[in-house]
Amino acid sequence: MSTLAAATTSTGEAVQFWILGTVAVLGALCTILMRRAVHSALCLAGTMIILAVFYLANGAYFLGIVQIVVYTGAIMMLFLFVVMLIGVSAADSLKETIKGQRWLAALCGIGFGVLLIAGIGNASLTEFSGLTRANSGGNVEGLATLIFTKYVFAFEITGALLITAAVGAMVLTHRERTERAKTQRELSEQRIRDGVHLPPLPAPGVYARHNAVDIAGLLPDGSPSELTVNKTLRARGQIRDVSSEALNDLKALEQRSTERLERPTSEEASK
Amino acid sequence: MNPVNYLYLAALLFSIGATGVLIRRNAIVVFMCVELMLNACNLAFVAFSRLHGNLDGQIIAFFTMVVAAAEVVVGLAIIVSLFRSRHSASVDDASLMKL
Structure with a gap:
C-alpha cells in the first residue's frame, strides 16, 4: 500500500508492468492486424484483462473487477455474438479503395502517438500522491460516497442513458412482419408455376x-x-x-x- | 519504475486504436478499435487518480465504462441492421449517399 505513494514503484510492480505491458501492446497490435474479426476480438479481450490487472495494481480495486466482469465478460461476448451472426469466415479484403490509405493511416497513427507521448513527457509528472489516504476507508466505500454525493446527478443520467440504449437496440433490430407468411400450399403452387425445381432437393x-x-x-x-x-x-x-x-x-x-x-x-x- | 509509464502505455494503446479505426474496413473491427481507445483513456484516468491521490478519476473511468456499454449495444444493433439490409459489414459498401 505504501508504495502507491511514491515517485517509483516497487520492483514487483515494475516487472509486472514491463511484462504485461508488452503483452497488452502486442494484443492491441494483433487486434488491428488480424484479418479475421474473431481473432481480433480474442486479442482485444486479452488486452482488456491485462488492463484490469493494471487497474488493480493502481489501487482501483473496484474498477479492476468491473473491467473483467463488464468489459471482457459482457461487452466482448456481445462482440463475439455479433461476429458469429454476421459470419465468422468473412475476412477483410486487402484491396484498397483509396490509394495509399493504409500507409497514410499508419503514418497519422504514429505521428499522433509521438505527439501524445511527447506531451506526457513534457508535463513534469514526477511525484505521485498515491491512493493510500483515499482508499483508507476501502476503495468501494470511497467510490460509493463520491457517486451518491458529488456525482449523483451524472449517476441518474447514466440510468436514463442505459434504458434509452436498451430501447434503441430493440427498435433497431426488431422487424415487424409486414406481409403474411406463405403457406406450404402456396409455396408448392408457386414452384409449379415457376417450373424451376419441382421435387425436393x-x-x-x-x-x-x-x-x-x-x-x-x-x-x-x-x-x-x-x-x-x-x-x-x-x-x-x-x-x-x-x-x-x-x-x-x-x-x-x-x-x-x-x-x-x-x-x-x-x-x-x-x- | 515511475508510475508515469502507465500514461505512456495508455497513449500507445490509444494511438494503436486510432490507427486501427483508420485502417480497418470491417465495421465490427473498427468498433473494437474504438473500444480499445476507450480502454486506454480509462487507464489514463486511473493513473491520474493515483497521481492526484483522490478517487475522482476512477469515478470518471466508471462512467466511461457505463457509456461504453450503452454505446456497444446501440452500435452493434446498427451493424446488425446494416448487415441485414446490405449483406456486408464493410464500411466501404455503405456509400449510398455518395455522389
Missing part, C-alpha cells in the same frame, strides 16, 4: 464413408452436384469435394481385389 453425400452435409453428392458422371449442399455452406464456400478422391479410392480397391483373386483384368478378359 437431392441429399448430400453418396458414398458411405462421406455422407457429411458439406460433401456434394455425385452425379452419374462423377462430377459433384452443388444443389445437394445447403445454401449457407455454398455461400461460405465450405463445400468439400471428394469426387476425384472417391474415384481414385474405387480404382485402388478394384486393383487390389484383382491382384488378390488373381483374376485377369478386364482388358485381358475381353481379348
Whole structure:
C-alpha cells in the first residue's frame, strides 16, 4: 500500500508492468492486424484483462473487477455474438479503395502517438500522491460516497442513458412482419408455376464413408452436384469435394481385389 | 519504475486504436478499435487518480465504462441492421449517399 505513494514503484510492480505491458501492446497490435474479426476480438479481450490487472495494481480495486466482469465478460461476448451472426469466415479484403490509405493511416497513427507521448513527457509528472489516504476507508466505500454525493446527478443520467440504449437496440433490430407468411400450399403452387425445381432437393453425400452435409453428392458422371449442399455452406464456400478422391479410392480397391483373386483384368478378359 | 509509464502505455494503446479505426474496413473491427481507445483513456484516468491521490478519476473511468456499454449495444444493433439490409459489414459498401 505504501508504495502507491511514491515517485517509483516497487520492483514487483515494475516487472509486472514491463511484462504485461508488452503483452497488452502486442494484443492491441494483433487486434488491428488480424484479418479475421474473431481473432481480433480474442486479442482485444486479452488486452482488456491485462488492463484490469493494471487497474488493480493502481489501487482501483473496484474498477479492476468491473473491467473483467463488464468489459471482457459482457461487452466482448456481445462482440463475439455479433461476429458469429454476421459470419465468422468473412475476412477483410486487402484491396484498397483509396490509394495509399493504409500507409497514410499508419503514418497519422504514429505521428499522433509521438505527439501524445511527447506531451506526457513534457508535463513534469514526477511525484505521485498515491491512493493510500483515499482508499483508507476501502476503495468501494470511497467510490460509493463520491457517486451518491458529488456525482449523483451524472449517476441518474447514466440510468436514463442505459434504458434509452436498451430501447434503441430493440427498435433497431426488431422487424415487424409486414406481409403474411406463405403457406406450404402456396409455396408448392408457386414452384409449379415457376417450373424451376419441382421435387425436393437431392441429399448430400453418396458414398458411405462421406455422407457429411458439406460433401456434394455425385452425379452419374462423377462430377459433384452443388444443389445437394445447403445454401449457407455454398455461400461460405465450405463445400468439400471428394469426387476425384472417391474415384481414385474405387480404382485402388478394384486393383487390389484383382491382384488378390488373381483374376485377369478386364482388358485381358475381353481379348 | 515511475508510475508515469502507465500514461505512456495508455497513449500507445490509444494511438494503436486510432490507427486501427483508420485502417480497418470491417465495421465490427473498427468498433473494437474504438473500444480499445476507450480502454486506454480509462487507464489514463486511473493513473491520474493515483497521481492526484483522490478517487475522482476512477469515478470518471466508471462512467466511461457505463457509456461504453450503452454505446456497444446501440452500435452493434446498427451493424446488425446494416448487415441485414446490405449483406456486408464493410464500411466501404455503405456509400449510398455518395455522389
